[in-house]
Amino acid sequence: MNSIERTLAVIEHRKPDRLPVDLHNFQPAAAMLGLPLQKVFKDGDLLAESQLAAWREFGHDVLILESGTSSSAEACGVEVIYRDDAAPVATKPVLERLEDVDKLELRDPWTTFPWSEILKATQIVVREIGNKAFIIGRGDQGPFSLALMLRGYENFMIDIAMDKKPDLIDQLLDYCCKTATRFAMAQLEAGAHATSIGESPSGPDVLSPRHYHKWAFPHQKRMIDAFKAQGKLIAHHICGNTVPILEDFIATGAQITEIDHKTDLAKAAVAAQGKTTILGPIDTHLLAFGTPAEVDTACREAIAIMRAGKDFHTGFILGPGCALDANTPPDNIRALVEAAKKYGMNS
Ligand SMILES: [Zn+2]
Numbered sequence: 001m002n003s004i005e006r007t008l009a010v011i012e013h014r015k016p017d018r019l020p021v022d023l024h025n026f027q028p029a030a031a032m033l034g035l036p037l038q039k040v041f042k043d044g045d046l047l048a049e050s051q052l053a054a055w056r057e058f059g060h061d062v063l064i065l066e067s068g069t070s071s072s073a074e075a076c077g078v079e080v081i082y083r084d085d086a087a088p089v090a091t092k093p094v095l096e097r098l099e100d101v102d103k104l105e106l107r108d109p110w111t112t113f114p115w116s117e118i119l120k121a122t123q124i125v126v127r128e129i130g131n132k133a134f135i136i137g138r139g140d141q142g143p144f145s146l147a148l149m150l151r152g153y154e155n156f157m158i159d160i161a162m163d164k165k166p167d168l169i170d171q172l173l174d175y176c177c178k179t180a181t182r183f184a185m186a187q188l189e190a191g192a193h194a195t196s197i198g199e200s201p202s203g204p205d206v207l208s209p210r211h212y213h214k215w216a217f218p219h220q221k222r223m224i225d226a227f228k229a230q231g232k233l234i235a236h237h238i239c240g241n242t243v244p245i246l247e248d249f250i251a252t253g254a255q256i257t258e259i260d261h262k263t264d265l266a267k268a269a270v271a272a273q274g275k276t277t278i279l280g281p282i283d284t285h286l287l288a289f290g291t292p293a294e295v296d297t298a299c300r301e302a303i304a305i306m307r308a309g310k311d312f313h314t315g316f317i318l319g320p321g322c323a324l325d326a327n328t329p330p331d332n333i334r335a336l337v338e339a340a341k342k343y344g345m346n347s
Contacts, residue, residue, distance in 0.1 A: 003061035004193065007134040007317065011233065011255050011277050015312045019303065019344030020134070021337050022062030022279060022319035027087060027326035028333070029054035037326060038082035041067040042113075044120030051125050055133060057330070058337050062279075062317060065122050065187075066138035067114060069198055069323075072183055073141065073149035075112045076104065086326055093152035098159055098168040104150070104175050109186035119190045126191030136235060137192030139184025142199035143219035144207075146176040153201075160211055169215065177219045181226055188232055194256065196235035197223065200322075205240035205262075212245050220252045228253060235279060239322045246271045260284070260321025261298075265305045272315060278306060280321040282336060288325040292335035299339030312346045 001009065001017045009016035023029075029050040030040035040046040051063055068087035074080040079092035095101060109115040122137045129135075141149065148156045151172060159169055184195040201207065202216035220236065227234040235256035242249050242263045250257060250271050257276040259268055261283040272278050282298050283290075290298075299318060306316040318340045324333070 003133045004131070007061055007193075010314050010317060013274055013277070013315050015314055015346055017346060019313050019340050020061035020317050021340035021344075022064060022136075022317050023054065023058060023060045023324065023333065023337070024064045024320045024322065025054055025324045025328075025333070026050070026064070026066050026068070028324050028328045028330075031326045032057070036084035037086065038084055038088070041082060041088060042117060044117035045124065047117065047121035048124035048128075051121065052128055055129060058333055060133070060319075060337050061340075062134045062136060062319070063125065064136045064138055064196070065118070065125060065192065066140055067118055067121075069140050069145070070149060071114050071118060071140060072146050072179060075107055075109075075115045075183070076146070076150055076179060078149050087323070090149045093150055093155070095151045095155075095172070098151065098165050098172065101168055101172045101175060104172075106175075106178060106182065109183045115183055115186070119186055122187055122190035122192050130191055130193075134194070135192045136194045136196050137184075137187030137190060138198070139180055139187055139195045139234075140198040141180065142197030142202070142236070143173050143177040143180055143223060144202040144216040145197075145199050146180055147172050148201050150176065160207075160215060173215065173219045177223050181223050184223075184227070184234065185232075194233035194235060195227070196237060196256070196258070198237045200237065200239045203238040203240040203242055204244045209244045209248075213248055217248050217252065224253050228255075237322075243267055250276050256317070258321075261286075262321075265302060266308070269306050269308060273309070274315070277315045277317060279317040279319055282318070282320050284320050284322050284324055284328075287320055287332050287336065288328045290332065292331045295332045295335040296339055296342075299336060300343045303339070303343045313344050316344075318344060 236254035237258035
């Protein structure tokens with residue numbers, strides 16, 4: 001099997017020759033070029049070059065293509081600061097009043113920065129290695145994360161807690177759902193095998209399970225349903241401890257569910273069985289600061305937990321639980337990629 005066949009097998013809960021391995025590595029990949037990271041994140045050609053360089057070095061099965069967690073917010077007018085050593089961050093929201101949601105316009109992913117550069121990168125990577133590696137063109141952010149950035153973190157949390165303008169909150173989430181869908185669809189038009197949304201601020205570390213169910217879940221599900229209706233693949237990422245919302249999280253229906261080490265993997269494995277393929281969950285802090293032996297152990301344990309109760313390894317893509325730090329040592333990344341081959345083989 002090649003990387004694409006192997007990845008599709010686990011997504012469809014069939015038997016692969018071995019478990020596939022992904023790298024969520026836009027930061028260390030950009031660092032490999034030896035340029036200030038912001039130069040790479042603003043330029044589709046460099047972004048593609050960084051992903052190709054990392055793939056040639058590590059030979060992972062699944063690439064996750066993105067330039068940070070504020071690209072859609074920036075495309076919608078949020079002020080973003082680019083940095084030389086890490087991903088860009090959103091600084092100034094666009095919605096001072098919830099009532100201004102009427103003024104938000106839907107943008108064209110192909111002509112709006114930075115989406116246009118990310119799509120260019122996806123097209124280049126697909127052209128170069130799209131027949132050898134499985135490419136997830138990330139559609140960050142999902143509806144809830146995007147709403148949080150457009151309205152401002154604290155403002156939106158207060159809107160939800162006060163619950164005085166539910167129609168306007170819904171209208172904002174609806175706009176964000178449409179925007180996220182447009183960009184994620186464009187990633188697939190660019191040739192990516194799958195797309196994904198990041199919705200970490202909707203997890204229990206930030207939002208109560210009750211509010212998750214009321215505000216985040218319906219829009220996530222609606223968005224994911226739209227992709228599934230067209231036979232398209234989408235991953236759903238929430239980091240932190242997702243156990244309190246695990247049932248809802250999986251019921252959003254994404255074919256791939258991305259979790260980190262804070263979610264009890266055994267519980268996730270049981271909840272996911274036959275319904276979704278788990279991606280993750282190796283601790284990015286361990287990957288940045290641990291040793292290759294420690295990474296190897298964490299991977300071996302995760303693979304064993306995900307194997308439990310099954311006749312063969314499937315339903316699992318081994319990888320970092322979230323985005324790798326820019327300074328993650330190459331030897332630790334190598335240990336992660338090799339662990340899938342050492343411990344994830346099917347006989
Ligand atoms: Zn995350």
